[in-house]
Amino acid sequence: MTVHPFIEAEKQGGRNVKRACELLKVSRTAFYARRTAASGPRAARDAELTEKVTKVYEASRGSYGAPRVHAALQREGDRCGHRRAAQLMRQAGLQGRHRRRAHRTTTPDPLAAARPDLVLRDFTPDPVALDARWCGDITYIPTDEGWLYLATVIDIASRRVTGWATADHLRTELASDPLRAARHRRRPNGPVIFHSDRGCQYTSR
Template identity: 75%
Template sequence: MTVHPFIEAEKQAGHSVKRACELMKVSRTAFYARRSGLPGPRAVRDAELTKQIVEVHAKSRGTYGAPRVHAVLMREGAGCGRRRVARLMQAAGLQGRHRRRRHLTTIPDPRAAFRPDLIVRDFQPDRTGLDARWCGDITYIPTEEGWLYLATVIDIASRRVVGWATADHLRTELVADALTAACRQRRPTRPVIFHSDRGCQYTSQQFAALATQFRVRLSVGRTGQCWDNALAESFFSTIKRELLDTSAWPSRAAARTAITATELLKYKLSWTTACTNELRCSASEILQLACVNCENVNYPALGQGPSSSRPASCPEWATAVSSTYASP
């Protein structure tokens, strides 16, 4: 605790500075040096970091907390600790988004047929394995009209949302529409594994028949194990924190419009939000994730899948390569 503000108050009140310094056991020289001196190197550095933190926080639309802001600063070359970032964010009145209380959407069917887990928590990105493994899940959005439910289909290889659907119910038609949208958009040329939880929508006979029609092999995780579908859970955590929980939605149509317009469903995931192991990507993972924006989705003819090659002139890919090999 510093005593200089007390001495300053005594001085403003017309009392003796000498007597106040003697009582507080500090020298008058130190008091006047602090009173009239320039900010120290640490204070100057704190001001610079605060400015950078405010910019990063604003770019994230007010969603990033101290860990993710610290990760961005470290990637930009700003040497600082996470606790220092947390202290400066608190002093500036900044904080990240927090999740609301969870609403139950996974209702298992005890009579459902057994299906194996073909993913086994292997959600590593693979730029050569597009349209080979998908995963999906259902989440909820509260509106003034009632719940709006969102079902997604994500390509594990590229982190792209390749299909999605919304509805005001939790019937099988919701997940069936999402899978149909994914198959019609991507048009895979080989059987695809689709991984989900054991919700009754995904284990129903109707969904199994649709999967057979599209040559999709169904895979399910264990009951009560969210880590078995970690990629889908991570995506929902991000979109809720950065979009769906940022405001109250007056209607289902308003929420649906916001979801349609969000960049997360336009396949423009940043490196920080794209990786399931957030903030701890290795150099090889960054190389694999860096170019999700320019993954080719050109379909020259019906039945031909997307090309896995990337244009050599892609600036994001070149930046990722150069920054990765330049790192120690």
């Protein structure tokens, strides 16, 4: 027994279709697709495919895009072209999640002089040894306007950020500005070991 007529009655009565679909455990996309089935065989087939596309999409927790949805339909024996699957997904407002490409921030300089590891891979916190060992790194943050780069300086003893800077570039000042900020903020009394990767920003003169 289909529950679509009940949802249609709710819609005609001016009530919330989304809420009705949730209560009756029916896909809202499938409901609207089935409403168009009366327009002809093509519309009926589209409604049927949309319902199947939605099930595949929801089973993937919203991660599948058109290629994977199409492949799943093919495995189930549904003859549906890739473009048609993509079109039905667009009409239903379904969009897969895209993995962002890895963005490299560490580019070694082959001509840079080798430096000894004075920290000796010991990153154990030590509250009585503040401002003796700092470490730094650069990471990136995707924004609507492009990549934003964040450089930090952390006191290993306390694990606190002592200096930081952001920029839209990876030039040397992105690494040096947090060091200046950390020195100004903490004003260490003695020498400080600074540990970083071998990225060209940190090994530059």
